[in-house]
Amino acid sequence: MRESLASIVARTLVILLLIVWSAVPVALVVLSSFKPTAEIFTYPPTLVFEPTLEHYRTLFEKWPDFIWTLRNSAVIALSATALTLVASVLAGYVYSRYRGGALAGSALFMVAIRLLPPIVITLPLYPVADFLALSDSYTILILLYATFFVSLGSMILKTFIDSIPDELDQAATIDGASEMQILRRVIVPLSAQGMVAASVFVFVYAWNEYLFAFIFTTTKAKTAPVVISEMMGSLTGVDWGLLFAAATVQLVPVVAFVALVQKFLIAGLTAGSVKG
Amino acid sequence: MRKFGLRQLAMLAPTQGLLILIIALPSLYVFWLSFTESSYGKAPTFIGWDNYAAIWNDRYFWRALVNTLIVINVIVYGELVLAFLLASVFAKGVPFRKTLLAIVLMPYAISEVVAVVIWKFLLDPNVGSFAKAMAAAGLPDINWATNPTHGLGLVSVVSIWLHLPFTFILIYAAMLAVPKELYESATIDGASGWQSFRFVTLPGVMPAIFVALIFRYILAFRLFSEVWLLTGGGPARTTEVLAIYLYKQSFTYASFGKGSATGWVMVMISGAIAAIYLRLLYSRGFKQDA
Numbered sequence: 001m002r003e004s005l006a007s008i009v010a011r012t013l014v015i016l017l018l019i020v021w022s023a024v025p026v027a028l029v030v031l032s033s034f035k036p037t038a039e040i041f042t043y044p045p046t047l048v049f050e051p052t053l054e055h056y057r058t059l060f061e062k063w064p065d066f067i068w069t070l071r072n073s074a075v076i077a078l079s080a081t082a083l084t085l086v087a088s089v090l091a092g093y094v095y096s097r098y099r100g101g102a103l104a105g106s107a108l109f110m111v112a113i114r115l116l117p118p119i120v121i122t123l124p125l126y127p128v129a130d131f132l133a134l135s136d137s138y139t140i141l142i143l144l145y146a147t148f149f150v151s152l153g154s155m156i157l158k159t160f161i162d163s164i165p166d167e168l169d170q171a172a173t174i175d176g177a178s179e180m181q182i183l184r185r186v187i188v189p190l191s192a193q194g195m196v197a198a199s200v201f202v203f204v205y206a207w208n209e210y211l212f213a214f215i216f217t218t219t220k221a222k223t224a225p226v227v228i229s230e231m232m233g234s235l236t237g238v239d240w241g242l243l244f245a246a247a248t249v250q251l252v253p254v255v256a257f258v259a260l261v262q263k264f265l266i267a268g269l270t271a272g273s274v275k276g
Numbered sequence: 277m278r279k280f281g282l283r284q285l286a287m288l289a290p291t292q293g294l295l296i297l298i299i300a301l302p303s304l305y306v307f308w309l310s311f312t313e314s315s316y317g318k319a320p321t322f323i324g325w326d327n328y329a330a331i332w333n334d335r336y337f338w339r340a341l342v343n344t345l346i347v348i349n350v351i352v353y354g355e356l357v358l359a360f361l362l363a364s365v366f367a368k369g370v371p372f373r374k375t376l377l378a379i380v381l382m383p384y385a386i387s388e389v390v391a392v393v394i395w396k397f398l399l400d401p402n403v404g405s406f407a408k409a410m411a412a413a414g415l416p417d418i419n420w421a422t423n424p425t426h427g428l429g430l431v432s433v434v435s436i437w438l439h440l441p442f443t444f445i446l447i448y449a450a451m452l453a454v455p456k457e458l459y460e461s462a463t464i465d466g467a468s469g470w471q472s473f474r475f476v477t478l479p480g481v482m483p484a485i486f487v488a489l490i491f492r493y494i495l496a497f498r499l500f501s502e503v504w505l506l507t508g509g510g511p512a513r514t515t516e517v518l519a520i521y522l523y524k525q526s527f528t529y530a531s532f533g534k535g536s537a538t539g540w541v542m543v544m545i546s547g548a549i550a551a552i553y554l555r556l557l558y559s560r561g562f563k564q565d566a
Contacts, residue, residue, distance in 0.1 A: 011368070015365065098279070100280030103280050109292075110292070113299050116303055117498045118498060119498065120539035120543060124305040150295065204384070209387075254385045258385035
């Protein structure tokens with residue numbers, strides 16, 4: 001089928017607009033973080049310039065804590081991912097292999113409870129976290145982040161485990177394997193793709209999350225997004241160069257990660273929401 | 277299929293335990309709090325429906341509710357149209373598919389905070405490149421810091437920018453899943469391009485559109501960070517949305533009861549949205565199968 005000229009032009013236009021909409025803003029921030037201050041504000045934006053690290057230097061001089069908050073973000077995001085994966089593999093396995101009225105009810109509960117707006121639970125959890133000495137700790141954020149993704153995680157893992165033939169479980173049972181051994185030796189290796197898919201969602205969410213981190217941390221467990229928001233709101237006027245340097249450090253690893261695992265992201269989303 | 281027993285219950289415990297302890301019990305406690313008066317260091321005393329009456333009579337609550345409803349509809353339908361358009365282009369085949377896909381997905385990886393930094397800069401009336409390009413094109417100035425409509429407009433732009441990848445993936449995956457044979461037989465039957473779109477593509481992606489709508493309505497309803505970081509609800513509380521109203525009642529004005537009542541109003545509205553759309557989804561689904 002031959003395509004008309006008009007449709008080729010329309011399609012090219014959509015693709016160009018997409019690039020301006022989606023990639024240009026991010027590229028501009030990353031590029032500008034290496035520009036001398038005066039050149040950040042030139043219009044149209046310059047593409048050729050003498051790169052400088054001055055904003056990165058100011059960033060680490062003025063906000064020495066920033067590097068620690070990145071570390072906090074990394075530890076919290078990785079732990080939340082690990083916790084979500086363990087919980088989701090166990091639940092996904094049960095939902096895939098077992099049937100029963102109570103089970104169907106708990107699956108419905110799992111999906112329905114996710115509809116609750118997260119801000120609603122901040123109010124009662126705030127004093128509880130304080131009482132348990134959990135406010136401003138890694139633990140509270142890890143638990144919160146994992147909780148909001150175990151539903152999707154379990155759904156994704158259930159879908160992936162569904163595609164592993166039950167005969168493999170039965171063969172392993174005949175060979176004398178316990179259920180835990182089946183999980184470790186059969187299910188986990190064969191559902192690795194599903195585990196990657198589920199981890200992308202939790203990791204990206206936990207690395208970037210703002211609301212809970214803003215409410216539940218003050219100093220020790222503060223995450224990178226919270227510090228960046230403080231830089232933006234500083235009273236002395238916004239230092240855009242510094243802000244861009246911080247944003248670049250925060251976004252580059254996770255943008256690269258998502259680009260690398262994009263096919264799992266797509267697989268996971270379709271498994272978790274359409275089929276689940 | 278095997279029978280569900282105690283051991284399996286133990287395997288579900290981490291997932292269900294987290295959901296019960298962190299979401300279900302606290303939200304029940306919020307329900308109780310919404311009928312009490314309490315604040316920092318002040319034990320709750322039961323006051324019946326007074327909190328609900330108080331927010332009902334608070335014009336800031338209504339402003340926040342109306343803002344929320346307008347903004348989420350702009351966000352959800354804006355996203356849907358853009359995602360549908362993009363998915364149609366991608367489904368026809370694009371050069372450098374993988375790279376372009378990575379570009380579409382890029383905002384998914386970006387934090388709300390960084391997205392606000394980016395768009396605040398691009399649309400800064402004095403230094404922003406997009407603001408200057410718009411001025412050069414003869415468009416009126418945008419003053420999102422002082423004009424509430426512009427402020428909420430910017431909130432919608434940032435929110436659409438962040439969540440377009442999600443809606444896009446759902447619709448794109450559904451378009452790819454429409455069997456090729458259906459298009460072929462439509463062509464053989466003499467269907468025009470529009471007809472095969474109307475009678476093959478559209479019915480094929482309808483379920484995905486409903487799923488995207490439900491998910492996005494429920495998620496957009498939580499809107500907090502973009503507003504908090506862009507306008508803080510100002511000027512003069514004109515750009516508050518429900519989540520901001522709840523936060524201010526609870527943490528700024530320390531009125532836990534009113535904050536909780538707002539929380540339950542939000543829960544009810546989320547539930548209602550989900551119920552309406554699930555009903556629509558099921559009735560449509562059954563009609564199509566018949």
